[in-house]
Amino acid sequence: MKVGVAGCGLMGAGIVEVCLKTGHETVVREINDECLERGLARLDKSMEYAVKKGKLTDAEREAARSRLIPTTDLGAFSDCDIVIEAITENREWKSTLWKEIAQHVKPDALLATNTSSIPLSSIAPSTGNPSRFMGLHFMNPVPVMKLVEIVQGIETSDETIAEGRAFVEGLGKTTILAKDTPGFVINVILVPYLCDAVRLLEAGVATKEDIDAGMKLGCGMPMGPITLLDFVGLDTTLSISQVLFEEFGDPRYAAPPLLRRMVESGFMGKKCGRGFYDYTGGGK
Ligand code: CAA
Numbered sequence: 001m002k003v004g005v006a007g008c009g010l011m012g013a014g015i016v017e018v019c020l021k022t023g024h025e026t027v028v029r030e031i032n033d034e035c036l037e038r039g040l041a042r043l044d045k046s047m048e049y050a051v052k053k054g055k056l057t058d059a060e061r062e063a064a065r066s067r068l069i070p071t072t073d074l075g076a077f078s079d080c081d082i083v084i085e086a087i088t089e090n091r092e093w094k095s096t097l098w099k100e101i102a103q104h105v106k107p108d109a110l111l112a113t114n115t116s117s118i119p120l121s122s123i124a125p126s127t128g129n130p131s132r133f134m135g136l137h138f139m140n141p142v143p144v145m146k147l148v149e150i151v152q153g154i155e156t157s158d159e160t161i162a163e164g165r166a167f168v169e170g171l172g173k174t175t176i177l178a179k180d181t182p183g184f185v186i187n188v189i190l191v192p193y194l195c196d197a198v199r200l201l202e203a204g205v206a207t208k209e210d211i212d213a214g215m216k217l218g219c220g221m222p223m224g225p226i227t228l229l230d231f232v233g234l235d236t237t238l239s240i241s242q243v244l245f246e247e248f249g250d251p252r253y254a255a256p257p258l259l260r261r262m263v264e265s266g267f268m269g270k271k272c273g274r275g276f277y278d279y280t281g282g283g284k
Helices: 010-021 033-050 058-066 091-103 158-170 185-201 208-219 226-233 235-249 258-262
Strands: 003-006 028-031 067-073 082-085 109-115 133-138 149-151 176-180
Touching: 003 010, 003 235, 010 028, 010 033, 010 133, 028 033, 028 091, 033 058, 067 185, 082 091, 091 109, 091 235, 109 158, 133 158, 149 158, 149 185, 158 176, 185 208, 185 226, 185 235, 208 226, 226 235
Parallel strands: 003 028, 003 082, 028 067, 082 109, 109 133, 149 176
Antiparallel strands: 133 149
C-alpha cells in the first residue's frame, strides 16, 4: 500500500518510520521546507538509533529511506491508498487540513487521524468521506511501542475498520478497538494519572524525582509520570486534558495550574529541550 502521512512531528515521523521499515512507499507532507527538514532530521536520527541498537541493518535503513517521498504538496497524496493525519492536537487545524486533503485523495482511500483525544465525529464531515475515516492512535515512541488504538466513529464502516486493522498489523503492531468517545481508552486512563502527578508536585507532597522513582520502582512503570509528561509533551497533555474536561466536566481531567503555567512559559518537554526536567545538555 502507498501511504501518505500529513505532519512530520514527533508522531508523524514515527509513523513514517514504521511504514518505511515495513516496505510501504510513503509520502510525508509538511507545511514548509523548514518543518520538513526538521521532521526528516528526526526520522533519520531515530533510524540511526535503531541501527546503533542492532534493530536495523545499514542496508535496511537505506532501502527504507529510498521508499520515502518528502513533500510540501498535498497533491502528492493523490495516489495514496491510506492517508494518516498526524498534526498538532487542535480540532480546527485538523478539520481545515482534512478539507484540503479531501480535494486530493482517491475516493476509496482509507483516511485516518492520529488524534489522541478529539472525537472523530467532530472532524469526520471535513473529510468528505466519513465511512472511510477512522482513528489510528499510535503511541510514542512509535517505532518501539507495540500498540495502535483504532477508533470507530459513528459513520466509520466495519469494512474500513477491518482494512485499517490489517494495515496496522502489517506494521507489526497490536491493535485495540475503541468507540468514538473523547480520549478513547488510553488517554482516559493515562491523562488523569499524569495530571495527578503534577498535582502532587504542585502541592509540594514530593519532589519530581521521588514521584518518578515511586511509580517506576514501586509500580514497575518504564518511566515515572513526570518524565513521561516531558516525553509525551506538556502541550499535548494539556490539549488532551482540555478536551476531556470540556467533554466530561469531571475535575479529574482538569489541567493542574502548574501544567498550564509550564506550557505558557514554553516548557513543552523533551522535544524543545525543557519541561519539568532540563534536556539542553543532551541527557536529562
Ligand atoms: N527503532 C527501533 N527500536 C528502538 C528504537 C527505534 N527508533 N528506539 C529504541 N528502540 C528499542 C531499543 O533497541 C530497546 O530494545 P531492547 O529492549 O530490545 O534492547 C528498546 O527499544 C528500549 O529502548 P532504549 O533502551 O533506548 O530506552 P529505554 O529502555 O530507556 O526505553 C522507552 C525507552 C521505550 C521510551 C521506555 O522508557 C518506555 O516504554 N517508556 C514509556 C513510554 C510510554 O508510555 N509511551 C506511551 C505514551 S502515551 C502516548 O503516546 C499516547 C498519547 O496520546 C499521549
